[in-house]
Amino acid sequence: MFTGLSAFPLTPVTSSGVDEQGFSKILNRLAAAHIDSIGILGSTGSYAYLTREQRNRIATLAKQLTGDIPVMVCVGAVSTDAILHLVDDAQTAGADALLLPVVSYQSLRDEEVFALFETVTRHVSVPVCVYDNPGTTHFTFTDELHGLLSSLGGIHSVKIPGVPDSPTSATERVDALRRHLRPGVTIGISGDAYAGLGLNAGCEVWYSVCGGLFPETAKQITEAAAAHDHARVTALTTRLEPLWALFRKHGGSIRVIAAAAGVLGLTDTDCLPRPLQPLTSDDITEISRVITALELK
């Protein structure tokens, strides 16, 4: 399941709590698009802002809604105990895979991170994807650590935060990481603006925020990548530059995707968990224009 398009949907949270109806509408779009897998409760899925009970409810809902599409559940938390509880909940809910970030409060050492992954992979029966996202979790992986983690049989993929900004450097980066990994462990690109570079550099999967709301748009890109049509991947991702520009302008994708979900009528435009606040109406108007102009769907 760690190839192709893995879509990372928003978990809308309104003033009355998690908007289950809105989440269901978002998931139904993903199911209808027949994408390769769904990654719920990622960063855009606001795992860090939700209680264990809310996360359990979202995982259960997702499994009910997505039919045969495999569901990966993010089990990130600061403490190992909390992670293990979330792992148990996710497995009981029917998770097909787990995504494990290293959420640090005190700085963590590599050996502590290795021990964490060892504990979790021993504890579970489903495959685990390593979530490398220093921008939010404040832990920076080395390739050596990725290599060590991939020696654990339970690790099946690595979600990387981006690649250098040229095709040659991107390929060198992906090749360098791959030399450290156990054969068969896939590399997934995230940071949507890097999707084209990453896929053309050999990443087998796009862990995609864009795909969590606009699965048809994102699927065209991973299908072009599967056909090894580098020029088309580049054209299709370059075309989305106005969307990536919005992500940059608003300090990441979550506020833009939340506004976009509101614009599409799937939930309220104010659907972020506090302390996060919605964008202004002017910003939302601009987002609406970009959705229309790029025919995002």
Place this chain on the structure above:
Amino acid sequence: MFTGLSAFPLTPVTSSGVDEQGFSKILNRLAAAHIDSIGILGSTGSYAYLTREQRNRIATLAKQLTGDIPVMVCVGAVSTDAILHLVDDAQTAGADALLLPVVSYQSLRDEEVFALFETVTRHVSVPVCVYDNPGTTHFTFTDELHGLLSSLGGIHSVKIPGVPDSPTSATERVDALRRHLRPGVTIGISGDAYAGLGLNAGCEVWYSVCGGLFPETAKQITEAAAAHDHARVTALTTRLEPLWALFRKHGGSIRVIAAAAGVLGLTDTDCLPRPLQPLTSDDITEISRVITALELK
């Protein structure tokens, strides 16, 4: 209560969970030293690693053990909802003040942080201290934001992460911040290695990790500061340089203080919540030597 020595104790966590007996022994040392206040569940108090129930239990225990010494409870969490639940728990447990860090996952904007503090200060009846600790929470305050926050009547102190490394620059730093603050809001130095510089620069309180385990040693320093004896403050804090060197060597104070609590026989030397791991026996031997050589108590 936001002056003098505010000691920040460890919350020991062993393989069987929170070591309440160990925590009680640590708190009894603080009560016996008649310090000015106690800040429980700070970063060294591992709030980020504990459940709501564990934090509630620790706050209740602290109030039972500390007699007339005011207790400040850290209510940090990623989501506003979680913070408000922790605030309610802390007030019910008898907290005399609350310490509120800005734990960020998605990057936060100043207006989001202001709204968070506005929500919390409206919700509570006890004073609140702003916890500025970018090293762990990954939010960086501007002085302008500190000024805005201090306009909220409920804010009574600001815990800053350190000062520049010379007496003149430290004084300029503290003066610059103070010009932004509502009169009466105190400035507290943390980052123990900066204690002497900060106190001599006019900080009214030392939010002290060292004081959480070695209250007599720390109290000598805040008493010298209260007597405006700058030379003695400098001499007493410079003398502790081998302890600050251990904090630097081990990426912060928590692993050193945890080991030290074990060396003193108050808890196990392995008393950190996973994924944090204890130091090696060689490191613990070195820490034991420093405790003896500096006569820490």
